[in-house]
Amino acid sequence: MVLRLWISLVFSVAILSTTFMMLKTSAITTSVPVLHQQDSAHGRELFEKYCTQCHRLDTEKKGPRLRGVFGRKVGSVPTFSYSEALKKADVTWDANSLNQWLTDPDKFIPDNNMDFQLQDADGRAAVIAYLKTLSN
Numbered sequence: 001m002v003l004r005l006w007i008s009l010v011f012s013v014a015i016l017s018t019t020f021m022m023l024k025t026s027a028i029t030t031s032v033p034v035l036h037q038q039d040s041a042h043g044r045e046l047f048e049k050y051c052t053q054c055h056r057l058d059t060e061k062k063g064p065r066l067r068g069v070f071g072r073k074v075g076s077v078p079t080f081s082y083s084e085a086l087k088k089a090d091v092t093w094d095a096n097s098l099n100q101w102l103t104d105p106d107k108f109i110p111d112n113n114m115d116f117q118l119q120d121a122d123g124r125a126a127v128i129a130y131l132k133t134l135s136n
Helices: 002-031 037-053 084-088 095-103 121-133
Strands: none
Touching: 037 121, 095 121
């Protein structure tokens, strides 16, 4: 009887643990875009359509140059004049931070000067995949 209870308890804990890990993994993968190689070609198209109004890859425009942005600290291009909010931000651009930035820049880093949002999650993932291909 005690052995049956113990086995039942161990089995229940194992199921709960597995369920928790599945939920935790699911939450992580939905908050950060999944980057696929095929997304980078579509990301380039979206970058050229939306981003080049203010950005270039290798020179500054209304926004800073974006080649090498993946892995770069926010506000660190020395030839660009950033807002005070971006100068003070302690963020490094990665898939998660770029996703948050492109979703709602003012929510992610308030008082910045970027006024563009990319609401489409697949589009954001594609642009991020493209930017990643341009970074070391």
